[in-house]
Amino acid sequence: MALDTVAKAQANPDAAQPFAELGLKPDEYASIKEILGRRPTSSELAMYSVMWSEHCSYKSSKVHLKQFGEKAVKTDALLVGIGENAGVVDVGQGYAVTFKIESHNHPSFIEPYQGAATGVGGIVRDILTMGARPIAIMDPLRFGPADAADTRRVLPGIIAGVGGYGNCLGLPNIGGEVVFDETYIGNPLVNALCVGVMKHSDIKLAKAAGAGNLVVLYGAKTGGDGIGGVSVLASETFESKGPAKRPAVQVGDPFVEKVLIECSLEIFAEDLVVGIQDLGGAGLSCATSELASGGSGGMKVQLDKVPLRDPSLSPEEILMSESQERMCAIVEPSKIARFLEICEKWDVTVNVIGEVTDGNHLEITWNGELIVDVPPRTVAHDGPVYQRPLAQPAYIDAVAKEIINVPVPATAAEIKSTILQLAATPNLADKSWVTNQYDRYVQGNTIQSQPDDSGMVRIDEKTHLGVAVATDANANWSYLNPYEGAKLALAEAARNIATAGAKPLAVTNCLNFGSPEDPGVMWQFAESVRGLADGCLEMGLPVTGGNVSFYNQTGSVAILPTPVIGVLGVIDDVRTRTPMSFDRGGLDLYLLGETKEDLAGSEWAYMHQQRGGVAPTADLQREMRLIDLLVAGRTKKIFAAAHDLSQGGLAATLTEMVLRHNVGATTQLENVGISLLSETPGRVVVAIDPAQSAALISEAAAQKILLTKIGVTGGNALVVNGASISLDELRTAHTQTFPKLFG
Amino acid sequence: MKIGVVTFPGTLDDRDAARAVRYAGGEAISLWHNDADLKGVDAVILPGGFSYGDYLRCGAISRFSPVMEPIIDAAHGGMPLLGICNGFQVLAEAHLIPGALTRNHELHFLCRDQKLTIENTDTAWTSSFSSGQEILIPLKNGEGAYMCDDKTLAELEGEGRIIARYVGENPNGSRNLIAGITNARGNVVGLMPHPEHAIDSLTGPSADGLGFFTSVLKALVG
Numbered sequence: 001m002a003l004d005t006v007a008k009a010q011a012n013p014d015a016a017q018p019f020a021e022l023g024l025k026p027d028e029y030a031s032i033k034e035i036l037g038r039r040p041t042s043s044e045l046a047m048y049s050v051m052w053s054e055h056c057s058y059k060s061s062k063v064h065l066k067q068f069g070e071k072a073v074k075t076d077a078l079l080v081g082i083g084e085n086a087g088v089v090d091v092g093q094g095y096a097v098t099f100k101i102e103s104h105n106h107p108s109f110i111e112p113y114q115g116a117a118t119g120v121g122g123i124v125r126d127i128l129t130m131g132a133r134p135i136a137i138m139d140p141l142r143f144g145p146a147d148a149a150d151t152r153r154v155l156p157g158i159i160a161g162v163g164g165y166g167n168c169l170g171l172p173n174i175g176g177e178v179v180f181d182e183t184y185i186g187n188p189l190v191n192a193l194c195v196g197v198m199k200h201s202d203i204k205l206a207k208a209a210g211a212g213n214l215v216v217l218y219g220a221k222t223g224g225d226g227i228g229g230v231s232v233l234a235s236e237t238f239e240s241k242g243p244a245k246r247p248a249v250q251v252g253d254p255f256v257e258k259v260l261i262e263c264s265l266e267i268f269a270e271d272l273v274v275g276i277q278d279l280g281g282a283g284l285s286c287a288t289s290e291l292a293s294g295g296s297g298g299m300k301v302q303l304d305k306v307p308l309r310d311p312s313l314s315p316e317e318i319l320m321s322e323s324q325e326r327m328c329a330i331v332e333p334s335k336i337a338r339f340l341e342i343c344e345k346w347d348v349t350v351n352v353i354g355e356v357t358d359g360n361h362l363e364i365t366w367n368g369e370l371i372v373d374v375p376p377r378t379v380a381h382d383g384p385v386y387q388r389p390l391a392q393p394a395y396i397d398a399v400a401k402e403i404i405n406v407p408v409p410a411t412a413a414e415i416k417s418t419i420l421q422l423a424a425t426p427n428l429a430d431k432s433w434v435t436n437q438y439d440r441y442v443q444g445n446t447i448q449s450q451p452d453d454s455g456m457v458r459i460d461e462k463t464h465l466g467v468a469v470a471t472d473a474n475a476n477w478s479y480l481n482p483y484e485g486a487k488l489a490l491a492e493a494a495r496n497i498a499t500a501g502a503k504p505l506a507v508t509n510c511l512n513f514g515s516p517e518d519p520g521v522m523w524q525f526a527e528s529v530r531g532l533a534d535g536c537l538e539m540g541l542p543v544t545g546g547n548v549s550f551y552n553q554t555g556s557v558a559i560l561p562t563p564v565i566g567v568l569g570v571i572d573d574v575r576t577r578t579p580m581s582f583d584r585g586g587l588d589l590y591l592l593g594e595t596k597e598d599l600a601g602s603e604w605a606y607m608h609q610q611r612g613g614v615a616p617t618a619d620l621q622r623e624m625r626l627i628d629l630l631v632a633g634r635t636k637k638i639f640a641a642a643h644d645l646s647q648g649g650l651a652a653t654l655t656e657m658v659l660r661h662n663v664g665a666t667t668q669l670e671n672v673g674i675s676l677l678s679e680t681p682g683r684v685v686v687a688i689d690p691a692q693s694a695a696l697i698s699e700a701a702a703q704k705i706l707l708t709k710i711g712v713t714g715g716n717a718l719v720v721n722g723a724s725i726s727l728d729e730l731r732t733a734h735t736q737t738f739p740k741l742f743g
Numbered sequence: 744m745k746i747g748v749v750t751f752p753g754t755l756d757d758r759d760a761a762r763a764v765r766y767a768g769g770e771a772i773s774l775w776h777n778d779a780d781l782k783g784v785d786a787v788i789l790p791g792g793f794s795y796g797d798y799l800r801c802g803a804i805s806r807f808s809p810v811m812e813p814i815i816d817a818a819h820g821g822m823p824l825l826g827i828c829n830g831f832q833v834l835a836e837a838h839l840i841p842g843a844l845t846r847n848h849e850l851h852f853l854c855r856d857q858k859l860t861i862e863n864t865d866t867a868w869t870s871s872f873s874s875g876q877e878i879l880i881p882l883k884n885g886e887g888a889y890m891c892d893d894k895t896l897a898e899l900e901g902e903g904r905i906i907a908r909y910v911g912e913n914p915n916g917s918r919n920l921i922a923g924i925t926n927a928r929g930n931v932v933g934l935m936p937h938p939e940h941a942i943d944s945l946t947g948p949s950a951d952g953l954g955f956f957t958s959v960l961k962a963l964v965g
Contacts, residue, residue: 163852167883168793170755255753255796345777347752437852441881441940441947444759458946461762575945743849 004042006370022049035378043371046316047285056282057383060516061548067533068543078542085126087544089506091570096200098130101193101510101566103549108190111249112157116190117165118252123194125278131204132196136457139176140471140564144185146426154188163437168254172446173438174455180426186554191510197459207275207294208330208356215354219260219326223309226250226322256325263346272335279326285319287328292376298357301364305353315366393520402612404599408673412723423655424733428648433738447574453496453644458574466574470496475560476601480615482524482561486531487618489565497569498627499642500577501634508566509546514558516550524561538620578634581660582641582687585714593683594706602679603647625703638695641687651676658718666719667711744769744963747784751776751805755792763939767956776808785963786823789830802832823867823959824931831933840933842891848916856948857882858910859922866929867962871954878951880941887935888916
């Protein structure tokens with residue numbers, strides 16, 4: 001097919017166009033025509049189709065996500081809010097921290113290694129784009145059953161991909177999650193979080209301001225990879241002789257990205273850019289339209305100046321390519337020489353491809369012919385918005401009536417067997433097989449990483465200021481009650497920050513759901529967003545950004561609603577953090593918080609194929625008091641250790657604590673079975689020197705947190721109500737699961 | 744004392760190595776791969792990472808960087824030179840030490856806290872340790888299995904040129920549990936684990952790694 005130009009679109013208004021194959025609905029195509037006053041050119045159609053896709057436009061989720069703005073807390077900590085590449089928060093001492101989490105679920109199912117690798121690459125570029133040096137990554141992952149054939153196919157590749165890309169970038173991996181559930185079979189979730197740090201004055205935004213400024217594309221050359229996330233070119237309509245049916249999954253090169261990071265940071269340090277945007281989903285279509293609409297309003301781009309890996313690519317393909325490791329900068333003409341010099345130093349390919357203009361036209365030419373002339377805002381921000389039908393699914397009431405029927409241990413033999421089973425079950429077993437494939441030491445600032453409650457990195461070597469990050473989701477609870485489930489995940493992530501004594505500051509989220517065209521799924525989504533927005537408002541935490549991933553389902557079976565919540569906290573001196581476990585005997589162990597009979601959605605219930613019941617209700621006021629207690633416990637040096645209770649309840653928490661430094665514990669619990677298994681939220685085990693007991697009692701009373709002494713540390717065994725498990729036996733149970741399954 | 748730390752494209756642990764030099768009391772000087780200029784440094788560290796993306800073979804491209812020419816000359820003249828991880832691979836590619844580093848026997852990247860014994864305390868980089876001292880520092884690599892022919896191995900063993908050995912289970916399939924070796928003169932050391940990540944127990948598993956950096960400062964002062 002010959003080049004389609006604006007002139008041809010005007011001359012030949014009725015030419016048939018493959019909008020349906022590009023994923024556009026007839027009414028969406030009609031509104032494009034209305035915006036332009038003519039039919040779009042094939043290049044314009046390509047741009048609108050990718051930018052108006054669910055992934056880029058949030059068309060199904062927008063009406064719900066606006067709650068994060070409407071219910072936002074008033075805070076001075078938020079320097080850049082939702083809408084930019086990533087939110088930025090003030091952490092004090094002139095430092096700003098940016099963090100964000102994104103999904104790369106579908107590509108990782110198709111091609112596990114590259115899907116996961118480019119998921120890391122994409123989120124790291126988002127953080128870099130804000131002007132920050134990326135300092136850490138985390139990766140919450142979810143898979144089908146651990147022993148399923150498809151899990152064996154995808155898991156090793158996904159782990160290797162996260163490690164292969166992150167390790168090569170020199171970013172410490174400081175935590176994440178590995179969770180198994182049958183609904184994720186065929187729909188593994190690969191979420192990737194990145195944290196970056198900068199000084200306040202270094203924040204960069206995605207805006208192309210100042211007519212006459214230059215549009216500069218730098219980084220990798222553009223190839224044909226990553227085209228077709230919306231099954232665009234499979235139709236071969238654009239170019240029947242050209243390269244067709246390319247793999248839809250992008251292929252990453254972390255070496256190129258590492259060089260791009262260092263090159264960009266040097267460029268930022270010399271203040272050479274007016275605005276900047278990375279090329280991720282929707283590639284150049286996204287970068288040019290977002291930069292233009294964020295700035296002066298107009299832009300002229302000569303698409304034939306884009307350096308290509310494959311010279312046979314058509315203009316439409318170049319606009320849609322999602323080739324990795326590319327950045328687009330807006331540079332004043334007086335600074336371009338230095339910009340090019342720095343790129344040359346780092347051997348980074350760089351080309352000036354256009355300039356910023358006044359007005360409201362994004363004009364793209366191909367060898368002098370005008371092939372795109374659109375108002376950029378209509379591409380970037382004025383996509384369709386859907387109020388999808390939603391309805392509470394029938395299962396909700398049905399499962400609420402189910403009575404949990406699981407064995408509750410009472411005898412010493414039962415207690416021992418229960419603790420060992422929980423220690424070994426894939427969801428709770430030691431994850432070293434996974435995390436040992438990730439570099440956690442690079443950059444030399446890692447204070448905490450897996451298996452700690454949160455990841456923690458130092459950001460200033462002199463003052464010891466640091467940040468802590470945790471991600472959590474409890475999809476079992478979200479399945480039973482998506483509103484409470486989202487709040488509970490928020491509370492858990494915040495608590496995981498606070499156990500180390502850091503103060504929660506801001507929230508990001510990655511909302512993984514089934515098809516938005518299913519009213520039941522849409523209801524789960526709406527309830528989750530409402531719960532998270534209400535929770536953040538109540539806890540005074542701003543949402544700084546996030547990501548939505550829909551269509552995680554196989555046939556009619558959707559994944560469990562899985563809102564992964566990331567919380568970032570700040571700690572003024574990382575040297576004073578409370579560690580997650582004790583390294584000596586003679587300490588007293590206390591449980592903070594009340595234990596109820598909360599078995600619904602618990603790991604023990606899941607292990608017994610019981611998915612029903614009523615999820616706990618989040619008591620965020622109490623959670624906030626608990627957080628205050630945990631922070632005070634650190635600053636007043638009361639705690640020797642503190643560890644959260646979550647999946648697997650007290651049994652899992654005690655297992656993790658005694659194995660951490662190979663120091664045992666002896667505990668005596670009332671109602672021992674429920675005490676070990678219940679997953680009542682808002683609980684933490686702390687270890688204190690007995691001399692601190694008065695201080696602990698007084699702090700707990702001040703915060704109205706129930707305090708129960710449960711035992712003492714020491715010995716070579718975990719002893720619960722007389723049932724003794726040697727640390728060797730417990731360690732074997734806990735550590736052998738992953739090597740046996742995947743080694 | 745000035746210790747040069749080389750940055751190749753894809754080097755990752757250069758800032759960590761420079762920090763370790765500072766902690767030990769030295770001055771860290773940044774050296775750029777494309778500059779055949781050692782800036783008057785007294786010793787050089789080739790830090791870890793994935794220089795040139797490990798393309799072709801780990802270290803194979805870096806070995807031909809302009810900065811390597813004066814480094815190789817100076818090393819032949821006795822200048823202390825330490826290659827850590829990817830730096831060890833560069834040393835092997837440059838034939839400053841014998842043998843090669845190959846893929847870990849379990850075929851995964853492996854990051855863990857690793858016990859080593861220091862077996863030779865006569866090199867420029869190990870004199871701060873006592874012979875037989877056990878230390879704990881991070882190990883992190885995908886291609887860390889030390890390989891050489893039997894004759895070379897016998898030479899290394901016979902001449903006491905194995906400076907550090909893994910304790911316990913072999914983490915990566917290295918011959919004779921080799922974690923690090925030195926050249927005949929004792930000024931060039933290649934080490935697979937990462938002492939620069941163990942200079943402070945706040946951020947590492949111990950501060951045992953600092954000994955490599957205090958050793959070289961001691962050697963230079965004479």
